[in-house]
Amino acid sequence: MNNLALDKELMFKAIEEAKRGIPHVYPNPAVGCVIHDGGKILSTGYHKMFGGNHAEHDALQKLDKSARGLTMYVSLEPCAHVGKTVACSDLIDPEIFKRIVIAEKDPNKKASGSIEKIKRSGIEVEVGLLKEEARALNKRFYVFHEQKRPYVILKYASTLDGFVAENDGYSKWITNEKSRKENHYTRSICDAILVGSNTARLDNPNLGSHGLAKDPKIVVINNDEDLSSLNLFKKEPIVYSSKDLTDNYEKNISFILNDLYKKNIQSLLVEGGAKTISGFINSGVFDELHCYIAPKFLGEGLNIFQGKSSIKKNYGLKIVDAKIIGDDVKIIYTRNAN
Ligand SMILES: NC(=O)c1ccc[n+]([C@@H]2O[C@H](COP(=O)([O-])OP(=O)(O)OC[C@H]3O[C@@H](n4cnc5c(N)ncnc54)[C@H](OP(=O)(O)O)[C@@H]3O)[C@@H](O)[C@H]2O)c1
Known part of the structure; x- marks a missing residue:
């Protein structure tokens, strides 16, 4: 040798x-x-x-x-x-x-x-x-120290035709219990979890690891609606409201990530909903995408991607893992950029 x-x-x-x-x-x-x-x-x-x-x-x-x-x-x-x-x-x-x-x-x-x-x-x-x-x-450690922001994982659960909720906002549950448990594990290995105000209001989610390990710190983007009676407000979330935000989603994301970096948050799991995830996809600032896909069709409802794009647009996504979970599929993509 x-x-x-x-x-x-x-x-x-x-x-x-x-x-x-x-x-x-x-x-x-x-x-x-x-x-x-x-x-x-x-x-x-x-x-x-x-x-x-x-x-x-x-x-x-x-x-x-x-x-x-x-x-x-x-x-x-x-x-x-x-x-x-x-x-x-x-x-x-x-x-x-x-x-x-x-x-x-x-x-x-x-x-x-x-x-x-x-x-x-x-x-x-x-x-x-x-x-x-x-x-x-x-990879989380390098993104955190070199790019001075948390490592960002976007996660969603959709039907085969790309919907994450019915028209009235109902989304419980699209995927099976094992898929949801798998995501509880991901929560337990992230420092923080972020949702938009509609998800907080409509789902009133727990956002914890369900006893698997530590719970991530909760982060909510909420322009001034009173959500204080919701479950997640009992856990002292970090809230970004109109005093921090502009009407430019990309600028807001940059502000939020910079602030979370200063709060020593090394990894952030973004769990929706569609508007919030789309904001991150459009800003281009994310490192990993976890898609859970269930064998269901809705035909109409809330599509995961809110915005305009084209077939020619290259998001630089590379599959690093695909896993069968019962009848669901979990696909993990990372971005070439990182
Ligand atoms: N299947 C899944 O994986 C999944 C996961 C989570 C939620 N859901 C479903 O998704 C639905 C909610 O999704 P949604 O798209 O309606 O709303 P959402 O993403 O939960 O919340 C959107 C709101 O959050 C605020 N926001 C988010 N990003 C922002 C940014 N970058 N800058 C400023 N404000 C920002 C805005 O609040 P203001 O309007 O106050 O400005 C915006 O209207 C619910 O039906 C829920 O059940 C599904």
Whole structure:
């Protein structure tokens, strides 16, 4: 095996290690580490839970410190700051390591900056091996820090002919119980969930994870209608009203995402209704689309897409998963742009 093939194999192993920490490390990134002596793997480690030891620290704890001339493979730049744990860059001893291979830099300005420091200590540093794979592992984290907004997932449940409600607003339930449970899980791994005022009023939804794990923070876009008697208002939602909003939906979305970023919301699930989801589709600011499709036809009602488009318009959507749930189908798209 040549050096590049070996490097790739070991970085793949570091990425596999990182996956073991998902979702327990959230909102931190998942990170894995492999230590190799040129002939064999001496130690592996990963970031196991939020606030716990980082991957490098975990791998170093299991290493015989008398070893020399080693290479460390790590899926994210070692941190340079002392936070809940020590700075990983201070743990990488130039007596022990001759080389470190890093898949991708850390976009979080508070933690980054270790590369130059490690180089100054005399260790050879290489950055960028399997960068795309490492970024995919922590896509929410990268969008949050690089684009300064939450990672946005749009979710809807529709009939085969694209309707999300009947004419009078009735929509319970289009999809089966298993599909709805699947979405409760998605709620439990998002920081916040957003709905428009019509959905809040007509559905009076719970918007929680139904006991699966933590509930997301509720966000409502509501221009001044009194909705205070609704279920979701018992959960102290973040409300965007006429004092924050203009009549330009795209500007409003940009304002809301910027404000949620400042509130440290790393991931946002947008659950409708049609006007709200269409606002995000038209603004182009979203990262993932979860479509649940049930074997039903309505012929008329509320169509998921409110607006004008054309067959030629390319939304940059790529299928990353399709799953049969009973007689429903769940399709997940991501956007090329991200
Ligand atoms: N099947 C599904 O997946 C699903 C999911 C959720 C809801 N639904 C159904 O969808 C229906 C409601 O959908 P809908 O399209 O009528 O309304 P909606 O999207 O729930 O709410 C739209 C309202 O929210 C506010 N809003 C949303 N985005 C905004 C933006 N970017 N800027 C400013 N204001 C914004 C506006 O309030 P103002 O009018 O106050 O300005 C707008 O009229 C209900 O029947 C519900 O049952 C279906």
